Amino acid sequence: MSLLKEVKAVFDALGIPVETGAFSTAPPDRYALITPMADLYGLFADNRALFETQEARLSLFDKGAYTSFKNAVVKALLAAGLTITGRIYLGREADTGYHHYAIDVAKEYALEE
Numbered sequence: 001m002s003l004l005k006e007v008k009a010v011f012d013a014l015g016i017p018v019e020t021g022a023f024s025t026a027p028p029d030r031y032a033l034i035t036p037m038a039d040l041y042g043l044f045a046d047n048r049a050l051f052e053t054q055e056a057r058l059s060l061f062d063k064g065a066y067t068s069f070k071n072a073v074v075k076a077l078l079a080a081g082l083t084i085t086g087r088i089y090l091g092r093e094a095d096t097g098y099h100h101y102a103i104d105v106a107k108e109y110a111l112e113e
Contacts, residue, residue, distance in 0.1 A: 003054035003082075003107050007034055010076045016069075029063040032073070037104070055085070055106040066099040073103065082107050 004020060011018035011032055018032040035057045041049035058077075062069045070087075077084060086104040093100055 001109065003056055003105065003109075004034060004036065006080060006082065006107065007056060007058065007077075007105065010073070010080050010082075014072060014076055016073070027061065030069060031061055033059040033061070035059065049111055051108045051110055053106055053108050055104065058103040058105060060101040060103065061096075061098040062101075063097050063099070066101055070101050070103075077103070077105060 008018055016030065016032055017023075017028055018034060020034045020036070023031060023033065037055040037057055038053075040053045040055070042051070042053055058073070060066065060070060060073060074084065074087070082105045084103060085106050086102075088102050090100040090102055092098070
């Protein structure tokens with residue numbers, strides 16, 4: 001499993017359109033983007049990495065009241081066992097009318113032999 005697949009499954013279960021990097025078509029009034037940020041090897045034994053920590057930023061875009069959207073996503077991410085490492089409101093984009101809220105997530109995965 002990978003963080004991208006797990007995050008996509010969370011948004012699919014919520015019925016929220018999500019893509020990686022950029023939206024490929026005209027975006028709806030509410031959607032999300034996943035931006036992979038880092039793949040880290042922080043835990044070693046016998047000079048070998050045992051776990052990989054994958055990190056991504058989830059950008060939530062909503063033309064309406066974004067707080068219920070944000071709260072539903074946060075609740076679903078936590079229920080899926082993902083770690084939220086940061087959350088920030090980036091503001092309303094005047095040119096598009098979207099509220100932009102970012103959530104940073106991370107998860108450790110055991111490396112396969």
